[in-house]
Amino acid sequence: MRALTITPGTKDSLRLVDDAPEPPEEEGPVLVEAVAVGVCGTDREIIAADYGEAPPGEQHLVIGHESLGRVLEDPTGTFTAGDLVAGIVRHPDPVPCPNCAVGEWDMCRNGQYTECGIKARHGFARERWRVEPGFAVPLDPALAEVGVLLEPTSVVAKAWEHIAAVGARAHWEPRTVLVTGAGPIGLLAALLGHQRGLTLHILDRAKDGPKPALADRLGATYHSGQVADLDFEPDIVVECTGAPPVVVQVIDKVGRDGVVCLTGVSAAGEHVGVDAGALNRAVVLENNVVFGTVNANRRHWNAAAEALGKADQAWLADLITRSVPVDGYADAYAPRDGDIKVVLGF
Ligand code: BGC
Numbered sequence: 001m002r003a004l005t006i007t008p009g010t011k012d013s014l015r016l017v018d019d020a021p022e023p024p025e026e027e028g029p030v031l032v033e034a035v036a037v038g039v040c041g042t043d044r045e046i047i048a049a050d051y052g053e054a055p056p057g058e059q060h061l062v063i064g065h066e067s068l069g070r071v072l073e074d075p076t077g078t079f080t081a082g083d084l085v086a087g088i089v090r091h092p093d094p095v096p097c098p099n100c101a102v103g104e105w106d107m108c109r110n111g112q113y114t115e116c117g118i119k120a121r122h123g124f125a126r127e128r129w130r131v132e133p134g135f136a137v138p139l140d141p142a143l144a145e146v147g148v149l150l151e152p153t154s155v156v157a158k159a160w161e162h163i164a165a166v167g168a169r170a171h172w173e174p175r176t177v178l179v180t181g182a183g184p185i186g187l188l189a190a191l192l193g194h195q196r197g198l199t200l201h202i203l204d205r206a207k208d209g210p211k212p213a214l215a216d217r218l219g220a221t222y223h224s225g226q227v228a229d230l231d232f233e234p235d236i237v238v239e240c241t242g243a244p245p246v247v248v249q250v251i252d253k254v255g256r257d258g259v260v261c262l263t264g265v266s267a268a269g270e271h272v273g274v275d276a277g278a279l280n281r282a283v284v285l286e287n288n289v290v291f292g293t294v295n296a297n298r299r300h301w302n303a304a305a306e307a308l309g310k311a312d313q314a315w316l317a318d319l320i321t322r323s324v325p326v327d328g329y330a331d332a333y334a335p336r337d338g339d340i341k342v343v344l345g346f
């Protein structure tokens with residue numbers, strides 16, 4: 001069968017192989033036929049050999065962690081053939097650590113977790129994959145066109161759960177949220193903010209293209225300047241650019257009792273001049289919390305499926321700006337102006 005593989009440690013080794021082995025039974029009893037795989041920045045880092053690890057004893061890694069598939073067979077009876085599912089990315093470490101032991105593998109303490117298509121576990125960019133029923137998330141058939149957005153939505157569902165957990169430290173009535181970066185994570189974070197009834201502001205460097213209109217359809221105010229120049233102080237910031245100057249500016253900009261949630265994975269090496277004393281003073285005197293978040297557990301995947309089900313389906317569909325057949329994979333992984341989410345179709 002066909003699969004998209006890379007050789008970890010070798011730059012630009014991405015290729016489509018025709019003779020990949022069928023998924024082994026050890027991956028789980030549920031056999032799934034791939035429908036689509038989403039492309040994200042992590043995939044590009046893996047292709048650039050900055051990241052990514054093959055399963056133990058293997059040289060290649062099947063990539064793809066944003067999945068959508070149809071169940072072919074499930075001897076456990078959890079699913080019926082034809083059901084639409086997405087596969088959970090992270091699997092608990094084998095020890096397990098206290099967090100993995102209670103299903104919170106997104107908060108793994110020892111780093112020995114595995115991730116499909118990323119770390120020591122094959123991904124979903126192959127014609128068929130297998131999964132344990134507990135790691136397959138069912139999707140409403142109405143989400144067939146947009147269900148591939150479930151994985152990035154799970155990441156922001158976790159972000160919002162943790163923002164609420166931080167807020168619960170004291171009485172808190174947040175009104176305004178600023179989302180920086182209008183890529184898929186930023187726009188999906190904004191969608192969840194919208195579903196929580198917050199006043200939305202979205203900031204991105206793009207002045208044109210599809211982003212301003214997508215923001216407008218969520219009822220958000222769109223900004224394309226500098227965070228430092230905004231004339232309001234948000235109660236919540238969801239930072240989705242990972243750009244160091246933006247990160248520093250949002251910490252400074254957030255209002256009293258504010259929460260800054262960092263979701264962007266940045267490369268090391270960019271130094272920005274910071275008055276650390278002033279920044280620390282602002283955070284302390286305003287009771288601010290700055291925290292990072294990555295990945296998602298089953299609870300967040302379920303919340304994400306619910307959020308997608310409630311969303312405007314046409315708006316979600318417009319986040320997918322390119323859908324490329326798997327043969328055109330090289331094109332799909334090459335970023336283009338105006339891209340939001342690029343999806344590979346199987
Ligand atoms: C994925 C997460 C994963 C992270 C780090 C992200 O692109 O969405 O599930 O934990 O990369 O590997």
